[in-house]
Amino acid sequence: MFSTRPALPAAPAPSVSMTLARVLHEALRRHGMPADEFHRRSGISAHELTQPGLRVGRQRHERLRALMPLITPGAPDLASIDRDSLQRHWSDQAALWFNQPGAARAVTEWVHFRPLVGSIDTVDLQASDDCLVLTYRPDCQGEAALHSVLANFGILREVLRDHEAAAGPRGLQLRAELAGASRSRARLAWQHRLQMPVHGGSEVDAHRLIVRGPALRAALVPHNPWLAELSRRQLQARLDELAAQPVSDDLLSRAEAVLCGLWDAASGSGPTPPATPTEADDADPGSLQALQRAVAQALGCSRWTLRRHLDCAGLPFAELVERLRARRLAELLPRPELSLLDVAWRTGFQSASAFSRYHRQRYGVPPSARRRVMQPG
Template identity: 65%
Template structure:
């Protein structure tokens, strides 16, 4: 059973970056260094729906070896941690009556966390086999495998307790873990037997026992169905959700967030000269670069390398927004001005006349009539 449609671009939730940031800054890494090394700005880390592609996911993977192994033991993946970072997923995963259903729902909705690594579920009458194939190799692959298998172990902990000793058994098969010290460390972390899978890139978690499909754990069917419907809708939306790794797309996303904010500022932005009427292209570019964790000159250089100028990105987004917002009669012209980056109707009117050769009100009438 495949977990997700192959039509969706591989991506991971920005929440994974938030988890890694919390762990590494807890170990003493400065926030600014994490942002520089991960390529994630504070603004992007605050966007729950943001999806990251292969490039920035790989940058996150390079930070995994920096995690102190003792930190993993002190703060294992547990129910509280899952509920903190993925409350909607935890609400379903910890509300299933039997182990088989809990594993099935984990595989089904795991793409909401990440779909870059391949995860499949193979069901047999007496056992379930979760196969995990990460796109990376070596230590980074093992850490990804351990994190995912630890998550599954936590989902099944209550089912094991309710079923009784030996009625539900877990076993991990991890590639490239032949050394006894590595295997013992993995057994300690996962709290289950671990052996080498014998294949270079295939990792498995096997769940078996007479209580596999026994409804033993307490559950709320109504709440589970509500959660399942909500998550299914999010999974369908994921097929159409863009991956925000392209720099121009990231700039547009930051601009849109700034223009949609009630005061045109981001949290923590104190205003000042950069909060004046946004006719000052340099000030706007500086504000966007800061939100992305870049200098203004780095942003300019990277956009130039892709054949774009910052002003072109701004104009492209403004044009799309004007086409969508100007015909909306429920919005005042000042609202439209605000959402396209202007702080006054006069500045917006001057821009519009210069760009389109007519006043915004005239163009609105023509668009509404069409």
């Protein structure tokens, strides 16, 4: 259809983050699904929903996708998509989207930083001198997919409104192609909502937004390049952090994250822990069982299921606790602002005496002596 330039630099893979799980959980709750059923069918526990730094891997992502058809969205209210609403929901991104001199740059920035708004849909962008073709592949099916497509095309419509007005009727033109949109009456309704021509039918194999015209790359809209660059750097730093977040499908890392949360909560530095006891004194097998039960509850499985999976991974629960304890001790003991009681709590002990007994048995010296060796100077 047209010659393309070299491919644009690829943005980091979109984060399938707990943002999606929380939104889906809330929507299904409004549809009457009990919380326990959501946790069972998604494989995501109530504890994990409260952890903003977690990402969902492919296996549980597929389970979330299977729940999406249970939500029947209403018709997208494209009239509510305007500059004010975008700045209210995504103020940092909108500050960059609406501070671009040309339409091509505005669309490119929109595509690049979409992972920060929590979207998991796939977007491809092809570019030539006078044409941009954005191919949108929603991660869901049916009405939910159409809702997603129209809403995102409506956002781009608003992002490009000033550019189109400045370019004039022939300088910049927008057109949408919707796969499966074979009914002419529906296309007319969507055309009215999107305020652009809409094509569909059997010959359209994907959802596309096409922006073309001689003014595509012209600097027509007043902008502040210094503020645009500042916003871009800040957003890129957040995007890099997002790409570096660990995927939480590995059971060992998930169990360790729960243990850290329980221990930090016991010290008063973390979120409120579950009602299940969290003590894990070294010589008390009942305490270890209680801790194992608390971790299993937070992960949404039974203690026996957790034990079986850990045994299959070659790391029994007691060894998992010891490994995490050793790593945390190496991180916490050298910190002078933490008392030994703080370190005890954050490694799963209820008292300084229990912590001291454990430390002497394992390392041969009291924790205070080891701290002096570990601290610089």
